[in-house]
Amino acid sequence: MASASDINGDTTIKAGAAADAVPAIAHPTPEDAFGVAANIKYHAQFSPHFSPVKFEPEQAFYATAESVRDTLIQRWNETFLHFHKTDPKQTYYLSMEYLQGRALTNAVGNLGLTDAYASALSKLGYDMENIVEQERDAALGNGGLGRLASCFLDSMATLDLPAWGYGLRYKYGLFMQKITKKGQEEYAEDWLEKFSPWEVVRHDIVHPVRFFGEVQVQADGRRKWVGGEVLHALAYDIPIPGYNTKNTISLRVWDAKATAKDFDLYAFNEGKHDKAASLHSKASQVCSVLYPGDESEEGKLLRLKQQFFLCSASLQDIIARFKERRPKNSTLDWKIFPSKVAVQMNDTHPTLSIPELMRILMDVEGLGWNQAWAITSSTLAYTNHTVLPEALEKWPQSVIAKLLPRHMEIIAEIDKQFQALLHAKRPDLERKLGELRVIDYSNPQKVLVRMAHMCVVSSHSVNGVAELHSNILKEELFADFYSLWPSKFQNKTNGITPRRWLRYCSPELSHIITKWLRTDEWVVNLDLLTGLRQFADDKQLQSEWAAAKHANKVRLADYICEVTGIKIDPSTMFDTQIKRIHEYKRQFLNILSVIYRYITIKKMSPEQKKAVVPRTVMIGGKAFATYAQAKRIVKLVTDVGALVNNDPDVGGLLKVVFIPNYNVTVAEVAIPGSELSQHISTAGMEASGTSNMKFALNGCLIIGTLDGANVEIREEIGEENFFLFGARADEITRLRKEREQGRFVPDPRFQETKEFIKSGILGDYNYEPLLDSLEGNSGFGRGDYFLVGHDFPSYLEAQAEVDKAYKNKATWTKMSILSTAGSGKFSSDRTIQQYANEIWHIQECRVP
């Protein structure tokens, strides 16, 4: 992807006379190419990080990033001061995950300095594209939920909203995936191995966070949590620049530290080295990895520690800021707290914010329960991201009581008050008390705290992330709560930032859009894309559009060749499914249909083969390390690829590629380069999906079920531009019942495909357990819970429609244009504006 021409070798900054003419100057906010080059050179020489005689691309990246950071810090400071003086109501977004990806292109783009940086780098003998590729992804997240949080930060900054993100600074974020003969292997990815040029450590911002210990009752009856171990949360700020505004907000991530006081020098000198530093080693575990295994009791404790660490440090920080911004010498009026602070919990991971805010208000600040409760519940809001039972967090009461004894008391009181409320207001619901309570006592041996119920009971707002999903929350998952508090429930359909997901990842398409719309306002007002509709039939636009898509395909093909060695042909249809590997997302359905396609081609005469639309099927995604079934699916894709790609019978008609190590950077190449993308989850199971939005925005057509945001995407871009198949969400329960009753009759093509795998032609890997998941009714096998068998025939029919449409290039290109044109709704700017108006009640606060 990059020209590596004049960058290798042991060079000082030396690309000829031009580079020599650039002095090294510490000008923090240059806006012209020469000033930028001088500042990059300054960083290379005076904060070198590497041996000063070398100036290779990696060093050039760090120097460039530090130069960008100068500007970001200056703007961040201005923004902070402006918020401080204006004292608006401010939102804090709490998330265990952020999937930031690379920052350089986005930062210089949002600052409006892309051209200045590109020409500065060329003065220094470098090519911007190559420098950009030196950066490692910050992968502090796992999938859609984390990427959503990152898109939201970009929109908050761009919309000039007083809003910040809080998260954890994991040492190892999401694992790196390698594909070997055995399938997926996981390795720790050390994104901080060198250092991150984007974070600013705040040595003055440290909050103590306690674990374990006990609760004491004081003379006045107030309770106090004491003892146990105390770690310190140290703040790191990652500045987030808005697009076309000075506003630069913060993603504040916490690292866990022990102090010198915790170091037992006597023990150390006696040779007890591990004991001497035991708290230090505990501290380093807290932020070591994202989602450590939680099968064991130790694992559960660590997860809860992480969650509490985020909640406690962030709330202490928020309260400190609230106090700083109150007039000096006046008594603190806690009643106004909710008019100054909004806290959004991204899924249930930050649920411990509820008892922690209660504890601080009561035990530290001395408020009574009722006042603390009123403040807590009008400050906190909850976003639900899943209805999958296994993904709804439930923690053993015993583990919480051990780690957070005071919080368990508060949770028990919340549970008790909820019972009282039902008794007083809704006696009709009392018979369901056991199911609805915050604490689940159904198994006395294993009492569990239901985090989602605690969120619903304690928050002033509960939202789903697409219309269909929000309706399922109201009608099924939280139906009784909905009947109790109908006005709490809202929908906020997810979105994606158009900056990263179109403007920067597909500059070619962006230029065409800007040219035809005669404005680049669409970058901040994505609804303007509808203006493309009037040109959808225009031959000139179609030819420019197709050329840009082709260039993106070539870029993707080069990337695939670089990482897998497989050569794919950009004149074939590029069909992509990239997302976490999960049974409900049904990569299995995809690969089964690919096998069926292969079987069909094998049976064809040479004449028949001429009518086949050549396809390259790409599947990518990580399987959670302990999710065996998902790992089998990965292996199946690679085995099918090995068979199909080497079979001369299918020639160029079918290729199957597994794209390794899916992350944001991979998505930025794969999405613009795709023509068809698959969003084929069992209806009702994908809360929203956001990669469907990224693909649609990039003029990629969708084959999909009526699930999550697919429903709304199809509405926006027109049903004639969407390849729909499969059961609807409201049919799923009935279909599973029918299956249990043995009334499901599988399609012969489905049987043939399964037989093919069983035949052993794919090698000696044991696919029995995977195939078993498709068999049986309720007793034997798993009864095909995800309804792969049911949806298989309609999926094949939809695929045939895809082939038919692809044969007519003009039709396809028109559909592609209409897909982009109809994607305006899915800007995260729209989503965030709705959160701001309808949940947070905050106003813009723009730095002058």
Ligand SMILES: *Cc1c(COP(=O)(O)O)cnc(C)c1O
């Ligand atoms: C957008 C995105 C996701 C979410 O994809 P879905 O298909 O909506 O699940 C996950 N991972 C990365 C890296 C993304 O960019």
